[in-house]
Amino acid sequence: MASVSFHLKRPDATIPTAIIALVSCSGQRTKVYTGLSILPKQWIKAEQRAQERGYQQNGALNDALDLLAKQLLAYCDEQRALGLLPSPEVLRELAAPQAPAPNPKAQRKTFAEYYTEWVQLTLARGKVGTARAGNTTLRHLQDFEKATGYAVDFDTITPAFADAYTAYLMGPADLTDNTIAKHFDRLRRFMRFAVDRGYTEARGWEKMKWKRQEPDIMTLTAEEVARLEALELTEGSYLENARALFLLSCYTGLRYSDLVSIRAEHLRGNTLRITTQKTREIISIPLQARALIIVTRYLAGGVRLITNQKLNDYLKELGQLAGITDPIEIIKYKAGNRSSQTVAKWEKLGCHTGRRTFVTLSLERGLRPELVMKITGHRTWRAFQRYVNITEQAVEREFAKVYDMPQLLKVAK
Numbered sequence: 001m002a003s004v005s006f007h008l009k010r011p012d013a014t015i016p017t018a019i020i021a022l023v024s025c026s027g028q029r030t031k032v033y034t035g036l037s038i039l040p041k042q043w044i045k046a047e048q049r050a051q052e053r054g055y056q057q058n059g060a061l062n063d064a065l066d067l068l069a070k071q072l073l074a075y076c077d078e079q080r081a082l083g084l085l086p087s088p089e090v091l092r093e094l095a096a097p098q099a100p101a102p103n104p105k106a107q108r109k110t111f112a113e114y115y116t117e118w119v120q121l122t123l124a125r126g127k128v129g130t131a132r133a134g135n136t137t138l139r140h141l142q143d144f145e146k147a148t149g150y151a152v153d154f155d156t157i158t159p160a161f162a163d164a165y166t167a168y169l170m171g172p173a174d175l176t177d178n179t180i181a182k183h184f185d186r187l188r189r190f191m192r193f194a195v196d197r198g199y200t201e202a203r204g205w206e207k208m209k210w211k212r213q214e215p216d217i218m219t220l221t222a223e224e225v226a227r228l229e230a231l232e233l234t235e236g237s238y239l240e241n242a243r244a245l246f247l248l249s250c251y252t253g254l255r256y257s258d259l260v261s262i263r264a265e266h267l268r269g270n271t272l273r274i275t276t277q278k279t280r281e282i283i284s285i286p287l288q289a290r291a292l293i294i295v296t297r298y299l300a301g302g303v304r305l306i307t308n309q310k311l312n313d314y315l316k317e318l319g320q321l322a323g324i325t326d327p328i329e330i331i332k333y334k335a336g337n338r339s340s341q342t343v344a345k346w347e348k349l350g351c352h353t354g355r356r357t358f359v360t361l362s363l364e365r366g367l368r369p370e371l372v373m374k375i376t377g378h379r380t381w382r383a384f385q386r387y388v389n390i391t392e393q394a395v396e397r398e399f400a401k402v403y404d405m406p407q408l409l410k411v412a413k
Contacts, residue, residue, distance in 0.1 A: 002026075002076035002086075004069040006048040011040050021068065023091055025076040030088045032095040034068060036061060046282060047275060053379070060196055066124040068095060111153045112138065114199055118190050126277060129257060137186045144168045154194060157187070158204035166210065177210075184210045217386055218328060218348055219360040225250055227322040236302075239321075242314035244294050244303045249354025250361075251291035253376040256308045256351045264299050281377040312350045319346025359384075 002025040010017040016037040023030045042051050042058060049065060050058035071094050079086045109117070115138050123131040141152050144165055150156070162184070169175045169183065191205040220228075229247065233240040245259055257277035266274045270292060272285040287295060297303050306314075324346045355376070362372045369384070378384035 002073050002080070004072050006034070006065055006069075008038070008040055008043055011043075011045075013040050015039070019065070021072065021095055023072050023076065023086070025086050026080060028085050030086070030091050032072075032088075032092045034065070034095050036064060044282075047280065049280070052280070057196070059193075062125070063121045066121060070124050112142065114194060115141075115190055118193050125280075130278070133182070134186055134190075137183045140169065140173060140183060141165075141187075143173070147172060154191070154200035154202040155204070157191065157202065157208070159207045161204075162208040162210070181210050184208060217356050218345070218353060219356045220250070220324070220349075220353060222361055222364070224322070224324050224345075225357065225361070227324065228318060231318065231322055238306075239314060239318055241304050242306065242311055243318055244297065245306070245311060246315055246318070246351065246354050248291060248294045248298070249351065250357045251288050251294070252285050253355050253358035253362075253372075254285070255355055256311065259351075260305045262295065262298060267295060267299065276377050279377055279379070281379075283375060283377045285375050308351055315349045315351065315353075316346055319349040320344075322346075324349065 002023070005022045005024075007020050007022060008017050009020055016039050019034045019036045019038060021032050021034050023032065038050055038058070038061065042055050043049075044051050050061045052058050052062065072091060075090065075094060076086045115134075119131050119134040119138070122134060144150065145152050147168060148164060150161065150164055152161070166180060169180045175183075188205060188208065191200075191202075194200050195202075225247075228243060231239075231243065233243065248254065249256070249259060252272065254274075255276070255278060258274060261277060262272065262274065266272050270287050272287060272295065273282065274285070275282050294303065325344045327342050328345050328348065330341045330343060330348065359372055359376060362375075363369065369381075373379075373381075373384050376384070
C-alpha cells in the first residue's frame, strides 16, 4: 500500500526549512521537494503537519500538504493498477509548485466551486463530519438563492444578506436559533479561508452576527451509568456492543469520531495517546481498569464499529431497559422565542452524552478542571464550561460540606 510522509530538511534550523515528501510504493521510496517551507518550531513531528494553534496562516499550509498527499497517492494507485512502478520524475513534477494561470479572471471559479474546494480539503484532512456539515450549509445557501433570487457571492455576503438569509432560515427552512448560528459560523470560516487564499478581498461578512442560545447539556449520573453497567445482555449482541462503545466514552471522554479511530499504536501501557479527529490535538488519557478492559477487547476485534446514528438508536433502547426515565426539559429558541418540551431522559440519550458524562463525573469526584480539560482536549474555559453539568445530588453534597444541614423530620402519621 502506498504512503506519503512529510519531513523537514533541517529540523534543528532557526529559519524556515524545506518540507520534503517521502513517497513509498511497492517497495520503492522516492524523496521529493514540496516547494513549501516552515519554521521547525511550528512543525508537529508526530502529525507531520504544521501547528495551527497560534499560527492561523499554517492552516493553508496544511491544506496544501493534504492536497499534495492525495495527488501523490492517486498517481501511485494508478501505476499499481497498471502493474508499473511510479516514476520518480512524475512524482517530483506533481510536487513541484504550479505556475499561476495566465488569466485568472477568465478561469475564476464560482462561489459554490470555491466553497466545494474548502469542503474537499476538510474531507482530505479526515474530518468527515465537518465536511458533511459544510455541505449542508452550502445546500441551504443554494436553496436560499433559488427561493429568493439573491445571488450569493463573496461581494454580496454583507449584513443585508445576513438579514435576508436569517429570515429564510427561520421561515421556509424552519431552523432553530442554534442551528442558524452554526450555519453562520461555517460561512464565516469559509470566508476567512477564501480571504487567506486570496480568492476575495471582501470584508462585509465580518459584520454578520447571530446570537447563539447555549442549550442545557444532558449528562448521566453515576447511578445511571451503574444501571447501564449492570444490565444483563447477551455477550456479542448489538446492545452489548453498543454499551461497550458508550461506556468507553463515559470512561475516557472521547468523541464518537475518536472512539472509532483507536488503533493498537495508540495504547501505551495504561494510557491512550491519540490525535483527535475534530481539533487535531494530541491528548493522553489515563485508562481506568474498566476502560482498559474495553480497549483491549476493542483492539482484539471483540467490539464492533457501528455508525453514529445506529449507536444513538441503540443507546435509547439501552436507556429504556436501564430505567433511565427521569423527566428532562428540552428548551429550544426560534427567532428569540423560547419553547420547551418534557421527555424521558432515555429519549435524548446519544453518543455525545458519554463525553459530557465523563466531564461531569470527573469533576464531581474531585479532578481539577484544568486536568479534565487536558484529557478532553478543550482549549478554552468557555468551551469547556458548557460540559459542566453538576447533578442536583452533587450540589447537595458539596453544600453539606460547608454548611450545617438540618435533619429531616419525620411526620407522625
